[in-house]
Amino acid sequence: MPFITTVITGATSGIGRETALALAKKDHAIYMLVRNLEKGEEVKNEIISASKNKNIYVVECDLANLESVRNAADVLRSSLLGINILINNAGGIFGTREESADGHEMTFAVNHLGHFLLVQCLMPLLERGQARIINVSSEAHRYTDVKFNDLEWRSRPYSPWKAYGNAKLFNIYFTRSLATKYGTKGISSFALHPGLVNTSFGVGISGFGKFLLWLARPFMINAETGALTTIYLATAQRIDSKSGQYFKDSRPVNPSAKAVDEKGRQQLWDISMEMVGTHLV
Incomplete structure (x- = not known):
C-alpha cells in the first residue's frame, strides 16, 4: 500500500498529468483535484493503466470558485488522515x-487565490502529514506590474502577460510566507519554474502575444521534461533546509529582487486572507 499521499491540482493535462503519472509509478496515492470530472476520470484510468497503481482518486475542484475549493477540501478532510x-x-x-x-x-x-484557500482549508492535514507544498511558478514572475491597490486590474487597462507575471510572483510570495509561518510545524514549501513547456498554455491569447508564443514554440520542451523539477521536489530527500526557495532545473536559483520583498509578501498574505475569510469559517 502507498504510504505517501499526494494531492495535485491541474493534473488532467500537461505537466500536471506527467507529474501525477510519475508519482503514481513511485507508489504515491494520488488525489487529483479537477474542474472537469469526466476528464479527470479518463486521466485517472490512464494513470492506473500505465502505473499499475490503483490508488488514484478524483475530487471535483474549480479553483475559480471558492465554494468549490472549500468543498474539495472538505472531501479530503473526510477521507484522509494527513497529506504528505x-x-x-x-x-x-x-x-x-x-x-x-x-x-x-x-x-x-x-x-493564486484558489490555491491560497485550498492550503488554508487543508492545513490540519498538511501539518499532520509534515507536508511539502510545491507551487508551480514561472520565470514570468520577473515581468510584473503589481499595484496592491488594484491587484485585479479594475481601474487600469488589463495586460494578460503582466497579470500572469503578477500571479507567478504571488506564487513565490506564497511559498515564502508558508515557509516563514509554518516551518516550525514541520511544513516545507517550494516554488519552481518548470521551463517553457509546449502545452495548451496561452491558447486564449491573441495579437502580438500569440505571435511571440508561435516564435517560441520550436524552443519549448515537452510536458514530461517540464514536470521534472516538480517531481524532484516531491521526491528528493533532505531538502527541507531549502524551504521557501525558488527552483529551476531541479536546483535553487535566485528569483527577482521583487520576489524577496518582505513588505509585498505580507501585503499579499493579508489581502488574500481577507478575500477568502468567509470560506474559512
Missing part, C-alpha cells in the same frame, strides 16, 4: 479580463 505532498500546479493566462464566480479577476483567482 500538495502540488499547486494548475494555472492559466487569460487574453481578456474575466471574473471568477466570486468576482475576482481570473488570472489572480486561478493561479
Whole structure:
C-alpha cells in the first residue's frame, strides 16, 4: 500500500498529468483535484493503466470558485488522515479580463487565490502529514506590474502577460510566507519554474502575444521534461533546509529582487486572507 499521499491540482493535462503519472509509478496515492470530472476520470484510468497503481482518486475542484475549493477540501478532510505532498500546479493566462464566480479577476483567482484557500482549508492535514507544498511558478514572475491597490486590474487597462507575471510572483510570495509561518510545524514549501513547456498554455491569447508564443514554440520542451523539477521536489530527500526557495532545473536559483520583498509578501498574505475569510469559517 502507498504510504505517501499526494494531492495535485491541474493534473488532467500537461505537466500536471506527467507529474501525477510519475508519482503514481513511485507508489504515491494520488488525489487529483479537477474542474472537469469526466476528464479527470479518463486521466485517472490512464494513470492506473500505465502505473499499475490503483490508488488514484478524483475530487471535483474549480479553483475559480471558492465554494468549490472549500468543498474539495472538505472531501479530503473526510477521507484522509494527513497529506504528505500538495502540488499547486494548475494555472492559466487569460487574453481578456474575466471574473471568477466570486468576482475576482481570473488570472489572480486561478493561479493564486484558489490555491491560497485550498492550503488554508487543508492545513490540519498538511501539518499532520509534515507536508511539502510545491507551487508551480514561472520565470514570468520577473515581468510584473503589481499595484496592491488594484491587484485585479479594475481601474487600469488589463495586460494578460503582466497579470500572469503578477500571479507567478504571488506564487513565490506564497511559498515564502508558508515557509516563514509554518516551518516550525514541520511544513516545507517550494516554488519552481518548470521551463517553457509546449502545452495548451496561452491558447486564449491573441495579437502580438500569440505571435511571440508561435516564435517560441520550436524552443519549448515537452510536458514530461517540464514536470521534472516538480517531481524532484516531491521526491528528493533532505531538502527541507531549502524551504521557501525558488527552483529551476531541479536546483535553487535566485528569483527577482521583487520576489524577496518582505513588505509585498505580507501585503499579499493579508489581502488574500481577507478575500477568502468567509470560506474559512
